Amino acid sequence: MRSLDHPQLSSVSLSDALAALADPTRRAIVRVLTDGREHPAGDFDLGVAQSTLSHHMKKLRQGGITHSRPEGTRCWVSLRPEFDERFPDLLRTVLTLDADA
Amino acid sequence: MRSLDHPQLSSVSLSDALAALADPTRRAIVRVLTDGREHPAGDFDLGVAQSTLSHHMKKLRQGGITHSRPEGTRCWVSLRPEFDERFPDLLRTVLTLDADA
DNA sequence: GCATTACATCGATGATCGACGAACATCGAT
């Protein structure tokens, strides 16, 4: 798999990040990733077509939230640790609210 | 002016709220409102047409973030205090990040 | 009454969204 685009965190706007987090499917992905580990993209069975999942992964990458590391036929996804430095408290706050909802 | 629609806070989803906050023009409106006072809608000169501003006001209402109170020919806009109970810390976190950006 | 003010709503436009299936690319295994 060709390597994937990851924006510089400095070029990710708050609007980008919030828009990425505004979708419940994507928040579900992020919640899984909060265990701090890398997950194969196929781990996320969220009731959408595979191409749709790939679309959401792209949005999360572009929002600076996740990192995708292709390895062999698989694609390992994890949170970008620098996201928390760029937007402190945002992820924690949003995920906490989501869990309550 | 006919009275305006304000959703029950319980029926506002986190997705609704985040989508409302994902737009920079709307965040600019919210930031002004954090002084805790009511502002006439006309106070917000954000470089968009009047109809566009009205559209953003509607999105903020539907996101449960603001309250619009028509009085005479004017429309007084303020933050909904219950929003913070529904989504604790969200507004503060987002606005803090926006100010830094 | 009539004009003005302040805002909402309508209708249109072009962009983007989330969704899908199909096609493509890459890799591991046979």
Next chain:
DNA sequence: ATCGATGTTCGTCGATCATCGATGTAATGC
């Protein structure tokens, strides 16, 4: 070399978005 598995990308769809100008509406002022 072929096959199957894993994901990305493409093309398309209907829906929604942000924007505008024009129109509608209700209250105020003359």
